[in-house]
Amino acid sequence: MTSSGTNHAPGPASMEGESSASAAWELLLPAASAPARGRGRALQSALREAVRSGRLAAGTRLPASRELAADLGVSRGLVTEAYEQLTAESYLRSGRGAGTWVSGTVRPAARTVRDLSPRAPGARVDFRPGTPDLALFPRSAWAAAHRTVLDRLPHSALGYPDPRGLPELRVALASLLARRRGVVADPERVVVCSGVAQATTLLGFVLRGRGATTVGTEDPGSPEHASLFASTGLTTIGLPLDDEGLAVGPLVRSGVRAVVTTPAHQFPTGIAYSADRRAALLDWARATSGVIMEDDYDGDFRYDRAPVGALQGLDPEHVVYTGSVSKSLAPGLRLGWLIAPASMTDEIVARKRTMDLGNPSVDQAVLADFVAGGAYDRQLRRCQRAYRERRDAMTEALATHFPGTEVSGISAGLHIIARLPERFGPQDELLRRAAAADIALRPLSDCAATGADRADSGDGTDDGSVRLVLGYAHLAPTAVEAGVRLLAEAVRRGRAGRA
Template identity: 70%
Template sequence: MLLPAAGAPARRRGPALQEALREAVRSGRLTAGTRLPSSRELAADLGVSRGLVTETYEQLTAEGYLRSDRGSGTWVSGAARSAARGARDHAPRAAGFLVDFSPGTPDLSLFPRAAWGAAQRSVLARLPHPSLGYPDPRGLPELREALAGMLARRRGVVADPERLVVCSGVAQAVTMLGFVLRDRGVRTVGVEDPGSPEHGRLFASAGVETRWLPLDEEGLLPGPLAASGVGAVVVTPSHQFPSGISWSAERRSALLEWARETDGYVLEDDYDGDFRYDRAPVGALQGLDPERVAYAGTVSKSLAPGLRLGWMLVPDTLLAELVERKRTMDLGNPVLDQAVLAELVTRGGYDRQLRRCQRAYRERRDALLAALDAYLPGTRVTGIAAGLHVIARVPAVFGPRERFLARAADAGVALRTLEDYGTERPADGDIRLVVGYAHLAPSALARGVRLLAEAVRGG
C-alpha cells in the first residue's frame, strides 16, 4: 500500500491517503476484518496531522470501505469486493518514476533485430505459397519440430511435435486449458501462494475459480493441496514466481502422486526456465509424467513479449479438445512469425540469443546485489540463482512498510512487494521486495538503490 509521504504538499495528502486506502481494500492487500492503526499512530508514522487521518477514516467509512466501532477502532469493511489481483501487472510501466524495479520485463533492446530480419528474408524467399493459407491450429509443422527438439535438449521434456501446440504466449495456454477443464467439469484450480496473479485472472475468464495453495521453501505443501478439492494446479517449479525457490524432488514427486491419485492435471508455467546462472537449468517437471503435466513456455523473456509466441506440450487425453479450442479462438498463430522463429531455432540463432541474454542478466543481477550491499546493508537477498528478479528482504529498521513504500514513490522509485502476490501478511516488520533487474542497465540499478536508500533514511 503506497501512502503519501510527509513531504507531499498538504493539499494533496488527504485525497492521496484516501485513494491509497481505497486501492488497498479493492486489491485485497487490506482484507475484510483488518484492524487499521489508530488515527494517532498512522499520523505519527506518516508525519501528517491526526486530523487528516481522522477525516480520511470518516470519508471511507461513509463510502463503505471501512467501519468504525466506537471504542474498538477502525476496521476494513466486508462491503467492498477485491478486484482481481494483479490488474496492473500487464499495464504500461509506471509513468513518472525515475527507476522502476517492477519484475516481469526483459531488456527489449536485446531483441536480435539483425538476426530476426535475416531469418525473415530467408523465410520469405523460400516459403511455399500454400503455407500462407489457414494454418494447422497446432502451429507450423517445422516450428513444432524445432521447438520439440530444443525443449527436449534444453529443458528435459518429453516433446512429441504432434502434441505441441503453438499459442500466443503462456497467457493463451492457461486460458485454453481453463476452458477445456471447465468443459470436463473442473470448477476450481489451485494456484501457488505467493504466485503469479495473472493465473487467477486468466482462469476466471474461462469460468474457472482459483484457490490459493501455500508454499514453503521446498514447494507446494501436500496437506493443503490434498484437502483443497481442486481438479488441477498451475505451478512454476523450476524457478517459482515470485519467491525464486526451486522445488525439491520430494515436492515434485508429491504433486505428481496427487495428480495420479485424483485424476488431476498440472500446468507447468516455465516462464523463465532458461535463465539459470549457477549451473545448468533445473529440468522441467513434465519430463517425469507427460500424461499428467501440460507444459507451457514462451519467448517473451528471451526475445520479446510483443511477439506473442509460446507453446504448450499437451497430455494426450487433452490434445483434441485443446486443439479444437485453439482453432475456435483464433485459427492459429501468424505463419510468417512462426517460420522466422523456426529458422532461428534450427540454425542456432535462438541459442545464441539465450547466451547473450544470460550474460547481460547475470551482470545486472551482480550490479543489483552490489548496490543493495552498499546502500541498504543488512538486506537479505534470495532467488539469485535464476530468473530476472530477486527477493530483497529489507530490515524492519528501514520501515514501517507503508512509510518505506511511500518514501520510495516520492523519490521516483517504483517497487512491488511480496505481499502483492499472495495472501500472507508477515508480522516481523521486514519489507519483502520483488526486485526486477533485467530491464535496467547496471548504472540504473545502482542509481535506483541509492535513491531508495536516501529516501528511506531521510527524516
Template identity: 80%
Template sequence: MTSSRTNSEHAGAADVHESVSAAWELLLPAAAAPARGRGRALQSALREAVRSGRLVPGTRLPSSRALAADLGVSRGLITEAYEQLTAESYLRSGRGAGTWVSGSVRAAADGARDLAPRGPGTLVDFRPGTPDLSLFPRSAWAATHRSVINRLPHSALGYPDPRGLPELRVALAALLTRRRGVVADPERLLVCSGVAQATTLLGFVLHGRGQRTVGVEDPGSPEHAALFASAGLDTERLPLDDEGLEIASLEASGVRAVVTTQAHQFPTGIAYSAARRSRLLDWARENDAVIMEDDYDGDFRYDRAPVGALQGLDPEHVAYTGSVSKSLAPGLRLGWLLAPASMTDELVDRKRTMDLGNPSLDQAVLADFVVRGDYDRQLRRCQRAYRERRDAMTTALSTYFPGTAVSGIAAGLHIIARLPERYGPEAEFLARAEGAGIALRPLSDCGTVAPADWSIALVLGYAHLAPAEIGRGLRLLAKAQDGF
C-alpha cells in the same frame, strides 16, 4: 422582427463564406490531382476534413455550384462527392436546406494512445517480468527473416495449422526435450501467443469439462487469476512452504487443476523439492487432475543445471507451458503448450476458433532460429548478462541497504529483498520511492506474505537494467528514504 431576420441572414451568409474559405483551403490540393483520380481525391480530402474535426459537426458547406467554381473543377465532381459522403453519414442534406456536416460524426483523436504497461515519469523501474530488450538479436533475426521469406512457398502464407507450423513444432519439441527434459510429441504441441494464451486455452477446456475452480500458488503470479477468470474460472490460493505447494491444503481444496512454477517459483524463487514434486504428481494421478506447469524462466539457472520440467515425469497429468518472452522478447508473442493427449483435440479446436493460428512467417523464422543454433547462442548470451546483473543487484543492496536478506538469487530474472525493520513501514517506504521516480513491486502484491522479522519485502527485477543503472536506482532509492 425585420431587423432580427436581417441580422440572422447576414450571420448565415458569413458562416457560408467561412465554410467556402475553409473548404477551398482543405480541398485545393485534391482539386489539383490528375483528372482520372480527382473525384476520389476530393472525396478523400473532404472525408478526412470531417473526421479530423477541421470541419466540425453542424458546419454548412457551400453549394456544389459555388464550391466547384471556387476550386476550378466540374460541378459534377462536387455533387458526386457530396452524395457519397452523405451516403456514408459524414454529411446530411435536405431539399432546399443545403449540405451540412453530420452531427453523428466524432472527430478522430490526434494519433493513437499507447497502452503498453510502462511507468510514465519513472526514472528506474525495478518491477520484474521484463528481459533486456536491447539483447534481442536483431541482426541474426533479420538474416533469418530474409532467408525464410525467400524460400517460404506461397502455400505457407495461407491459414496455418492452428497447432503451429510443423517445422516449428518439430524444432521446439527437440529443443524442449534437450533443454528441459519434457516428453515432447510434435503432434501434441501447440504454438500459442505466449503463456498467457496457453493459460486461457487450458482454462476454456477445463471450464468446458465442468470445472469451475483452479488452484494457484500463494504467493504467486497475479496474472494467473485474471487469465483464468477470462475463461470463466475462479481461483483458489494455496499456500507454499520451503519445499513448494502444501499438499495438505491442495487436497483439502477439492480442486482438480492447479498451476505451479515449480522450477523457479514466482515470486519466492524456490525450486520444488524432489519429494514435493513426487507428492504433487501422486495427487494428480489419484484425483485424475491436471497440473499446469508455467516454466516462465526455466532456462536461467546460475549455480547448476536448470531443474527439469515436471511434465517429463508424467506427461498425461501435466500441461507444460513456456515462451520466448524472457529469452528473446515478449513482443514476439510466441509460446507453446504441451498438454495431455486427452486434452489435445479440445485445445486445438479452441485455438482454431480463437485466432486461426499464429502468424506463419514469425513461426518459420523461429523454427530456423532454433534449428541453426541461434536460439541456444541467445540463451548463453542472456545467461552471462543476467548473472552479471544479479551480482550487481546483490552488491548494490549490501551497499545502500545493509542488513537486507536476499533470496532467489540462484535462478531467474528477479530476487526477493527483505529489508530490515528500520526501513519501514512499507506504505511510507513505497510512497517515498514513487516520489523519487523508483518503481517497485512489493512481495505483498503477489499474495499472502508470512510475518517475519523484516518490515518490507520487494520483488526486484534486474534483467532489463544495466549494472550501472541498478546501482543508480538503489542509490536514489536509499536517498529517498529519510536519513537512509
C-alpha cells in the same frame, strides 16, 4: 483560396468556419491529382474524412463548387457531384441560395488513442519484475531470418495455418525443449499459442468444459494466473509454499483436481522444487487423476549450475507444460507453446481453432528458422551473461545502500526477493516514499492470494516486514546501482522527516 463564392451570401457562421476550412482544403489536393477515372471517388472520400476527423468542423461553410473546382484544377461537375453525395449522406447540408455547410450530424472521431500497455509512465526507475531487456532483442538476426523466410515460404503458407502451429516450428520447438528442458515433446502435441497467457486460458476452458470449477495456484504466486482462469469461468484458491515448493497437505485438503506450478524457479520466491516435492506432486496427480500446469516462465536462466529440468519430463500424461519467448526474446512477439497430455490435446486444439484460427504464419516461420539455425541458443547465452551481471549489480547495490538486507532467489531468473531490515520500514511508508520519488516497486505482498482465496495459512508475506520483488534484467548495471541509491535517498529523507 477564397472560402465562399460570390453567388453565396455569407451566413452567420461563415466567418467562424473560414479559418478551419482553409486549412482543410489541403486534404483535397491529393484527391485532385488522382487518376481521372477515380478522381470523383477520391474527392468524396477526402471530404468525408475531413468531416469525420474534425478538420472540417460542424458549421463550416464550403466554397462554391465553381471556385473549389478552379482551385483544385478539376471540373465543376466533379465538385458538385461530391457535394450532392455527401449531402445525401448527411455529412453536408445545403439550401437554395444559402451555400453548402458541414452538418452537425457527424460526431468527429476522438483524436487521442490511449496506450494501455503495462508500463510505469513517468517512472525514473522501474524495479517491477517480469520484463527482460528489450534492447537485447537481436534485431539484425531476426530481420535476416524474416527475409530468408519470406523468400522461402510458398504462397500456400500464407493461408490459415494448422491451429497447432506450423509443422516446422513444432518440430523445432520439440527438439529445443527436449534438449534444453528435458521435456517429452511430440510435435503432434505441441500447440503454438500467444504466450503463456493464452496457454493458461486454453487449459482453463478445457478444464471448465470437463466440469472443473476451481484451480489451485501457488501462494505467493503470479496474480495473473487468477485473472486468466477467472476469464474462463474458473475460481482459484491460493495454496501455501514451504522450503521445498508447493505444500502437498493443503493441496490434498483443498479438493482441487488442477494446480498451477512454477517448479523450476517459483515465482516470486525463487524456490526450485525439491526432488521429493516433485515426486509427491506427481503422486497426487496420479492418485486423483489431477492435472498440473507447469509454467516454465524463465527456466533457461540459471546462474549457479545447469537449469533444473522440467517437471513434465517425469510424467507427460499428468503435466501440461507451457513456456514462451517473452523472457528470451520479447513479450511483444506473443509467441509461446503448450504441450498437453494426449487425453487433452484434441480439446485444446479445438479451442485454439475457435479462439483465433492460429498464430501468424510468418512469425512462426521466423521463429522456426531462428531455433533451427542456432540463433536462439546464441540469444540465450547472451542474455544469461547480461542478466548475471545485473543480478550481481543488484546484490552489491543493496549491500551498499541497504546494509543488512537479506536476498533470496538469486540463483536463477530475472528478479530477486529483498527483505530489508526493519529500520527501513514500515513497508507502506517505504512504498509511498518510492512512489513520490517516481520509483516503481512491487512488494511481495502483491503476489499473495487474498484471504478469501487462500487455503490454510499463507507463508507470512503479510507479517509487516519490508519484502520487495526487485526486477533487474531490463536495467543496465549502472542503472541498477543508481536506482537503489535513489531509493535509499528517498527512504532517508522520510526517516529524517519523521525525526
